[in-house]
Amino acid sequence: MYEFETVNACLILLRDMFRLQEGESIAITCDTESSMEAVEATAQAAVILGAKPVIFKIAAPAGGKAGDKDMPMEPLIQGIKSCDAWVEFNTKLIFYSTVYDKIIEDPNNRPRYMNQNGVTPEVLVRNISKLDNNLLNKFITAMADCTKNAKHIRVTSERGMDIEFDNEPGREFLVADGIVEKNEIEMFPGQISWAPNFESINGTIIVDGTLSPPLGAVKGPVKFTVKKGEIVKIEGGIDAVEFEAWLKSFNDPQMFKVAHLAYGFAPYAKLSGYIVEDERVWGCTEWGFGNVGGMLVSDIPGEQGIPGASHSDGICLNCSVWLDGVQVLDKGVVVGPTPEVVQMARALGK
Ligand SMILES: [Fe+2]
Numbered sequence: 001m002y003e004f005e006t007v008n009a010c011l012i013l014l015r016d017m018f019r020l021q022e023g024e025s026i027a028i029t030c031d032t033e034s035s036m037e038a039v040e041a042t043a044q045a046a047v048i049l050g051a052k053p054v055i056f057k058i059a060a061p062a063g064g065k066a067g068d069k070d071m072p073m074e075p076l077i078q079g080i081k082s083c084d085a086w087v088e089f090n091t092k093l094i095f096y097s098t099v100y101d102k103i104i105e106d107p108n109n110r111p112r113y114m115n116q117n118g119v120t121p122e123v124l125v126r127n128i129s130k131l132d133n134n135l136l137n138k139f140i141t142a143m144a145d146c147t148k149n150a151k152h153i154r155v156t157s158e159r160g161m162d163i164e165f166d167n168e169p170g171r172e173f174l175v176a177d178g179i180v181e182k183n184e185i186e187m188f189p190g191q192i193s194w195a196p197n198f199e200s201i202n203g204t205i206i207v208d209g210t211l212s213p214p215l216g217a218v219k220g221p222v223k224f225t226v227k228k229g230e231i232v233k234i235e236g237g238i239d240a241v242e243f244e245a246w247l248k249s250f251n252d253p254q255m256f257k258v259a260h261l262a263y264g265f266a267p268y269a270k271l272s273g274y275i276v277e278d279e280r281v282w283g284c285t286e287w288g289f290g291n292v293g294g295m296l297v298s299d300i301p302g303e304q305g306i307p308g309a310s311h312s313d314g315i316c317l318n319c320s321v322w323l324d325g326v327q328v329l330d331k332g333v334v335v336g337p338t339p340e341v342v343q344m345a346r347a348l349g350k
Contacts, residue, residue: 002121006037009124010045016133017114017189018085018180022050027083027111029076031060033091035120042087056080060092068098077102085180086111091118096293101303104185112180115187123277127190127268132348133178136189139344140177140265143328144192146337147263148173150323153196155261155285157319158331159221163203165196172298185295190266190280193288195296198229201258205287209271209315210278214246215239217273222314224287231256231289246312247289254308259288260296263329264315267348271315278315282350283332285319288312 014020026046030039039055046053056079061067076099080086086103094100095115104110116124147153147167154164171194178189187193205224210217222236222243231247234240247255266280279286291308300306318332328336334345 001037002125003037005125005129006041006121007044007048009121009127009129010038010041011048012128012131012133013042013087013114013116013124014045014049014051017178017186018087018112020046020049020051020085023052024084025052025054025082026085026087027054027056027080028087028089029056029058029080029094030089031058031092033060034089034118037121038116038119038124039089041121041124042089054079054083058090060090061097062092065097067092067094071097071099073099073102080111083111086113087116088113089116089119093117107183110183112182113185114180115185117276118274119188119276120274123272123274126270127188127266127277127280130268131178131189133189135344135348136265136267137177137179139341139348140175140190140192142338142341142344143263143265143334144173144175144177146323146328146341147192147194152324154322155316155319157206157208157316159206159208159316160223161204161206161316161319163201163205163226165202166200168195168197168299170299171195172295174295188266188276188280190269191262191264191286193260193262193286193296195260195292198258201226201229205314205316207287207314207316209281209284209317210273210275211239211243211312211314212275212278213310213312215243217271224314226258229258231258243312250290250309252290252309254306255290255310257289257308259290259292259306259308259311261288262286263321267350271317275313279313281315281317283318283329283334285316285321287314287316289314
């Protein structure tokens with residue numbers, strides 16, 4: 001599908017996001033479940049730019065660290081590490097595996113990286129081919145800065161969601177701003193994620209998009225009552241029952257704790273049942289439960305983060321957000337904090 005358009009999207013990915021230069025090498029990794037159209041279009045785009053692509057395709061392992069035993073670890077580590085850039089299309093993630101840890105261990109000498117786990121031509125073309133990436137970068141940077149500077153944040157929705165929390169001073173945000181600088185690790189563009197002060201999170205979260213894993217699209221709203229960062233009640237029919245049973249199955253109290261939240265700010269993302277795109281739907285907030293990745297709690301020493309048996313993300317559509325009482329989102333529409341930020345959102349078509 002999209003055999004004409006995909007190369008164009010990949011050209012924007014490599015030229016505008018990676019700023020790939022003539023003569024640079026780029027590792028394109030994938031597994032036997034990946035879309036080879038996306039992989040090959042990326043290699044073609046690299047050739048158009050005068051760069052040198054190399055494709056690493058492996059048998060689909062188990063994801064993350066569980067996949068260590070299945071991966072050709074040394075060839076992947078040595079091969080990818082020696083490239084200037086790395087785009088990962090694997091469906092069973094190298095991300096968070098031991099291979100990944102070894103490749104990125106030196107923050108001053110590693111390939112710049114963008115995560116495109118499981119991305120298809122449809123997702124690439126829809127989200128990237130019409131994107132004004134420089135404008136998105138400016139908008140996301142401005143929104144991340146004002147959110148980072150806030151002390152107290154409130155998020156509501158018309159579904160009845162109403163939750164408040166404080167930011168944790170000094171904790172880094174993960175800003176998927178669409179530009180991959182030297183040595184940088186970036187996620188698919190259009191998202192700002194962060195972990196607030198966990199104890200301060202109180203209220204209700206209402207998931208009305210996707211709850212994944214294990215459910216996918218929810219049949220109706222699922223309501224989480226949260227006290228001091230911990231889920232104390234889950235309501236909402238069969239989805240709520242199934243999700244609570246799934247959390248309990250790990251026998252790990254961390255699974256009932258909020259791990260992070262995120263804004264979705266990808267102008268062309270739509271709910272597709274594919275979590276990487278769903279969590280970027282414009283004006284949503286996404287709430288993660290369970291394991292907290294080390295990058296989200298930069299103030300806690302070590303790479304471990306807060307270990308949990310698993311992790312799940314819930315999408316809450318069309319949110320309203322107040323930063324220290326100043327409204328920035330109204331039912332998913334950007335209304336602040338400054339006229340310039342609002343203007344950038346409108347110029348992005350939102
Ligand atoms: Fe998450």
